[in-house]
Amino acid sequence: MDTKIILSEKELPEAWFNIQPFLPKPLKLPLHPQTKEPIKPEDLLPIFPKALIEQEVSQEPYIPIPEPVREVYRLWRPTPLRRAYRLEKALGTPARIYYKDESVSPPGSHKPNTAVAQAYYNKVEGVERLATETGAGQWGSALSFACKLFGLRCTVYMVKVSYEQKPYRKVLMGIWGGEVFPSPSERTNFGRQVLKENPDSPGTLGIAISEAIEDAATHEDTNYALGSVLNHVLLHQSIIGLEAKKQMKLVEDYPDVIVGCVGGGSNFAGLAFPFAKDKLEGKKDPEIIAVEPASCPTLTKGLYRYDYADTARMTPLIYMYTLGHTFVPPGIHAGGLRYHGDAPLLCALVEEGVIKARAYTQNPVFEAAVLFAQTEGIVPAPETAHAIKAGIDEALKCKETGQEKAILIGFSGHGHFDLAAYENYLQGKLTDYEYPEEKIKEALKDLPQIP
Numbered sequence: 001m002d003t004k005i006i007l008s009e010k011e012l013p014e015a016w017f018n019i020q021p022f023l024p025k026p027l028k029l030p031l032h033p034q035t036k037e038p039i040k041p042e043d044l045l046p047i048f049p050k051a052l053i054e055q056e057v058s059q060e061p062y063i064p065i066p067e068p069v070r071e072v073y074r075l076w077r078p079t080p081l082r083r084a085y086r087l088e089k090a091l092g093t094p095a096r097i098y099y100k101d102e103s104v105s106p107p108g109s110h111k112p113n114t115a116v117a118q119a120y121y122n123k124v125e126g127v128e129r130l131a132t133e134t135g136a137g138q139w140g141s142a143l144s145f146a147c148k149l150f151g152l153r154c155t156v157y158m159v160k161v162s163y164e165q166k167p168y169r170k171v172l173m174g175i176w177g178g179e180v181f182p183s184p185s186e187r188t189n190f191g192r193q194v195l196k197e198n199p200d201s202p203g204t205l206g207i208a209i210s211e212a213i214e215d216a217a218t219h220e221d222t223n224y225a226l227g228s229v230l231n232h233v234l235l236h237q238s239i240i241g242l243e244a245k246k247q248m249k250l251v252e253d254y255p256d257v258i259v260g261c262v263g264g265g266s267n268f269a270g271l272a273f274p275f276a277k278d279k280l281e282g283k284k285d286p287e288i289i290a291v292e293p294a295s296c297p298t299l300t301k302g303l304y305r306y307d308y309a310d311t312a313r314m315t316p317l318i319y320m321y322t323l324g325h326t327f328v329p330p331g332i333h334a335g336g337l338r339y340h341g342d343a344p345l346l347c348a349l350v351e352e353g354v355i356k357a358r359a360y361t362q363n364p365v366f367e368a369a370v371l372f373a374q375t376e377g378i379v380p381a382p383e384t385a386h387a388i389k390a391g392i393d394e395a396l397k398c399k400e401t402g403q404e405k406a407i408l409i410g411f412s413g414h415g416h417f418d419l420a421a422y423e424n425y426l427q428g429k430l431t432d433y434e435y436p437e438e439k440i441k442e443a444l445k446d447l448p449q450i451p
């Protein structure tokens, strides 16, 4: 059988998939950060284009992908679904391991699937500049790339620890015309406030989000773009799972297990939701597993509550699993997974038991990534490596039980800019860190009290 399962450009999906109408219960509405009343769509107009606000609340199961977005997608999509024969052999497993390879995009991850769509809708509505945050640098690269293609300017607040760990991501953003600042920065009121309290702050996604929102809210020509968590982001990412479903069908297979890494939940949901629909409709019963770092265990140790999406409490309160908006995770190398909350759509399905969650520490994750690179060739991003670790563990379970399961791994990105992390791993310098319960309890004390 083929190693690469390829769709032609003609088979690029024409519509994104929206899971909202299939949820067992409707989502709890986001609340206004000051009044604590449900927000109205117009409250979001100062920072988001109308089209994206509509998608945020849409109950349509399928939303057409505009042709200019499909045209850009064709630069790298449809992405290959690959069968990991050599990894299977190395593990001695009877399982069939597939991975959907989003690393083939120009920035190297799944992030441009939504960056291109967001840049397009902002351009159509006359916006001139987008401000955003980035953790690992993948999202900042993707948005810089997308803005360049649609003639927008792009400003990126990059979490300081990643800014220092990954200098070449900055260069990549620069090539695509993005301007990059380490966050906390001196450019915003909130950044200055954080630096005053803690000049050595490593930064967090929550702080960087606050800075980008402040930038957008205080400049007429500028909107804000978020690379994960929001419903419209998960919608755009559904192209991953829609393609994967067609590809699995081509080889007359269907995943028994689906695994993906979770930072805010967008690549995982993008891959898993089109399959979760079959589960919700009682047609199939795949096991769907969300994987997170033990140092930022949002789904496995957080509370399901209303919380702010950023540290400065500027965003609406969203109902999600959270470790508290003041939570500062340690500077692990999977920078894209250091977020205190998760996408409400994903959290709702975890709460319903449709999706399970699991957490791993860094060293076993890097061990899995190196085995993957040594068998399949591609060096995974540290975030992606979490999914690979789970895929390998599932394949090893099959070895024990003799079950011939099909395992589908979300391969969210490559690690070509993460070599410093690999160097640390190879030199035995990575520490395994499980976030202590008492520190989690402490951060959870700051959760807003909503009656």
Ligand SMILES: Cc1ncc(COP(=O)(O)O)c(C=O)c1O
Pocket (backbone or CB within 6 Å): 109, 110, 135, 136, 137, 138, 139, 227, 228, 229, 261, 262, 263, 264, 265, 266, 267, 268, 335, 336, 337, 381, 383, 384, 412, 413, 414
């Ligand atoms: C390669 C890669 N995978 C996964 C993630 C996590 O984000 P999300 O959970 O939104 O897919 C990131 C975030 O930066 C990333 O760069």
